[in-house]
Amino acid sequence: MHIALAPAEQEQALAFFQLMEVKKRTWLLHAGEIDRYIYFVKRGCLRMFYTDKCGEDHIIGFYPENWWTCDIVSFFAVKPAANAIQALEDSEVYCISLPLLEKLFETIPKFERFFRILNQNGFELYQRRITSQLYKTAEERYIEFRKRHPGLEQRIAQKHIASYLGITPAFLSMMRKESGL
Secondary structure, three states: OOOOOOHHHHHHHHOOOEEEEEOOOOEEEOOOOEOOEEEEEEEOEEEEEEEOOOOOEEEEEEEEOOOEEOOHHHHHHOOEOOOEEEEOOOEEEEEEEHHHHHHHHHHOOHHHHHHHHHHHHHHHHHHHHHHHHHHOOHHHHHHHHHHHOOOHHHOOOHHHHHHHHOOOHHHHHHHHHHHOO
């Protein structure tokens, strides 16, 4: 964690969040809707993805336990989302709306620093992901995925991993066999 909270502050902060149980395949956000919440995954795994004109999904990221996600442009600019968010497993997520987040910042100012650092780290992650897609081989991207998300490949479908890597499920399967990964 990027900030230290006293027990009373922890309790006070949690009051701003709503805990939701979501079943596998539940949509938390459809493309075109306004993202009203930032989600923190307590249990389970979410995916964020973009669906192209041909109906093909392109996974932007996976968000297992202790990860935050939202369509950041939609959430902060209150604009229709380009991306969708869906549960890949039965999950428990904490969510907070923009008005409550602003109130949390006023009530516990340490959270502004926390969310600034969270956004910086998220931006760095996206930059690394884009660079990886442009310059690394599929095998290098797969190894990177496994390092960033240890054990996740046993929990989610191969087609989702392949989409994230920008390859077909058949190629992923062949690559895993050939390289012994």
